[in-house]
Amino acid sequence: MSNRRTVITTGAALAASWAVAPLAAQAQTVWKASDVHPLGYPTVEAMVRMGKKLEDATKGRIKIQMYPSMQLGGEKEMIEQAQVGALQIARISVGAMGPVVDDLNVFNLPFIFRDEAHMRKVIDGPIGQDLLDRVTASAQSRLVVLGWMDAGTRNVYANKPVTKPDDLKGMKIRMMGNPIFVETMNAMGGNGVAMGFNELFSALQTGVVDGAENNPPTLLAQNHYTVSKVYSLTGHLIIPEIFVFSKRTWDTLSKEDQELVRKFSREAQLEQRALWDAYVADATTKLKAAGVQFVEADKAAFYAATQPVRDKYGSKYAGLLKRIQDTK
Ligand code: GTR
Secondary structure, X not given: OOHHHOXXXXXXXXXXXXXXXXXXXXXXXXXXXXXXXXXXXXXXXHXXXXXXXXXXXXXXXXXXXXXXXXXXXXXXXXXXXXXXXXOOEEEEEHHHHOOOOHHHHHHHOOOOOOOHHHHHHHHXXXXXXXXXXXXXXXXXXXXXXXXXXXXXXXXXXXXXXXXXXXHHOOOEEEEOOOHHHHHHHHHHOOEEEEOOHHXXXXXXXXXOOOEEEEOHHHHHHOOHHHOOOEEEEEEXXXXXXXXXXXXXXXXXOOHHHHHHHHXXXXXXXXXXXXXXXXXXXXXXXXXXXXXXXXXXXXXXXHHHHOHHHHHHHHHHHHHHHHHHHHOO
């Protein structure tokens, strides 16, 4: 490794390296980035690529160190660490961000998007920009949002088909820690259990829960398919994700560096989408090859069953909901 890539950790090392190289060559900033998914997963890959671009553009002055696979904890922990500046970049589901910035909960309602294309139109347009600005402006978030990422459609998985609300009777289904999701699963006919993502694999394995719900890439990448063999296409949630920067660190950056991060973030958002589409196709093939059964479900029945959740939580976002529905 060359000098400019050396991360200086101790005073002694600092003094020693100053003696052999000019000061400007020494100052390297390493930003910590975190994701619950493993290396190679579309969200992680997009951030790794962004890190390479930043390193090149700043001639090694700024580097991103990726901590994948929940190495820094679940999403709740990642948000807290980003807020205090203990990590700089976090990729988080809007599901986990809803409790932090309530406006985002509009995307956490069941069947709020007609399909994934509709969701993309919304996040790519003025509503998406509006929501990102609101999160950044919120004093409570202490985060600067860099962009959106795709996370497809969530479907129920368990060891038996779930084609209609009745099939979920008596089943404990893990949901993300947000009351909207627990109520959604209860309305769908099951028993929603709020649980951190980091506890889910063993909960599935030991039967603490009977199933969960997520997109095909997660079912594959988190190895849940080794335990849950039937994937029922309930399509109840389409939840986008965001990647954020610690406001605490952001405020210490030069305008030029902020601009650079913004520019590469826009590119990362586009790259992630292409990576996502390819990974969904690949994950679907691999899951089927591994014996996972894909089952069509009665979406209309689940839509009707979840109407009380949209009624209860949707009224305060009435204006926003209308704009979402009007997005064609
Ligand atoms: C995944 C998402 C993760 C996490 C997870 C969960 O789809 O990419 O960020 O939110 O779902 O269910 O907790």
